[in-house]
Amino acid sequence: MPPPPPGDGYPGTDDQLLEEVEKAGFLFFWEQADSTTGQIKDRALAAGGNDNRPVSSIASTGFGLTALCIGDQRGYQPHQAIVSRVQATLGFLANTMQPQGNNGFFFHFVDMTTGARAFSSEVSSIDTAILLCGVLTCREYFADATIQNLATQIYSNVNFNWMLNGGTTLSMGWLPESGFLAARWDHYSELVMLHLLGMAAPNPAFAIPAASWNAWTRPVIQYQGLSYISGSDPLFVHQYSLAWFDFRNKKDAYTDYFQNSITATQAHRLFCLSLSSQFSDYSADLWGITASDSKNGYVAWGGPSTQGGTIGPVDGSIVPCATAGSLPFDFADAIHVLRWIRGHYPQAWQRYGFVDAFNPLLGWYDTDVIGIDVGISVLMAENQRTQFVWNTFMKGLAALNGMNLAGFQPG
Secondary structure, eight states: OOOOOOTTSOOSOHHHHHHHHHHHHHHHHHHTBOTTTOOBBSEEETTOSOOOOOEEEHHHHHHHHHHHHHHHHHTSSOHHHHHHHHHHHHHHIIIIIHHHSBTTBOBSEEETTTOOBOTTOOEEHHHHHHHHHHHHHHHHHOOOHHHHHHHHHHHHTOOHHHHTTTSSSOBSEEETTTEEOSOBOOBSSTHHHHHHHHHTOSSGGGOOOGGGGGTSBOOEEEETTEEEEOOSOOGGGGTHHHHHSOOTTEEOSSOOHHHHHHHHHHHHHHHHHHTTTTSTTOBTTBOOOOSBOOTTSOBOOOSBOTTSSBSSOOOSOBOHHHHHTTTTTSHHHHHHHHHHHHHHOGGGEETTEEOSOEETTTTEEOSEEEHHHHHHHHHHHHHHHHOHHHHHHTTSHHHHHHHHHTTOEEO
16 A cells, blocks of 8 residues: 555646646747747647647747756657757757847747747846746867857857946846837846847947946845845746856845845745735645746736735746745745645646646636746756756856856855
8 A cells, every 4th residue: 555645636747737737838948939949839739739830939038948958868759869959959040030030139939930020029138047947058068069169159149238328237028119128237236148148248349337237236135034136027037047047155245145035035935924824724734836827917016015015916826836946945845835736736737747827716827837837847857956047057157157247156
């Protein structure tokens, strides 16, 4: 007789669950890509199957390229098949999509088959940075001259200095119809990766000055006795840059960003628990919200705000990537939530892993997964298990030079 499942309802070990998360997530990036161009869908049906939505996001492709490295290392597909997919993806990015953007930056959303701009989207600085993180992970991981040369070409063509648009902080993007967006990356958020890559740009004429590291603000939130740097932003801002850049035991003139993400995660958990009288599903077993789908559409929600109160119209939804993306920061609490969801909410797990979001109070389960949310779950699960993404990405000069220019020291 097998032993009964533990109280959280999931019968396997922690590592078995993380393997399920990674394998299912890899399957999304493998199946929901155009096999010719390699571009990966922004979102797809969580159960797989027929889905004729043609739109890719370059951020989804960036996460997917990193997932392909993980999948190769773990043997999820034959090595040569993965190498061929990466070659095709980088070739299409370099030769078709990058020339259609501006100054080496890519449009945020594109047709996955043609690479043409979709949704009247912007040429996006941050989404280009996420894409570059995936591109550069492939350059470090694969001992393949075609992959390495294409990755170098893509990174070398990005003119970060142009995206400053005469200012000290980077613009969020550019539109063909109206030029640069007024909004800038001017306070702590996922911008960290963008600035580090920009300072380390291989073409000196395209690099941004090291002083730009000091140009954005670092507002401090105080919450239930915890103090950490954050704007009024969802939890993912404390995860994305740290999926690739290894900030463990390092600090700049301002803080230890890894410890900052630990504190932000702890504060987020306390924030969710503080809402338990309002939303009876929130508990130590079930917490975590970040920008995601909801019953009423996509919402950038969740967490303490610099102005007090909540971010967005929190309604009791649970977003599994909030805790999956926090695995390296608060493993015991995060893995407990993932085990609880897997053990008690069977509808929340489909072909590609956890659905993007669900609301037990309303009986609502998302029918979709979103590439960036699948991506952060896969990358952080692997970092928690083996530190593979950190160890691979940090071999590159882009990561090392960027952090040196920012003044990081052991600490």
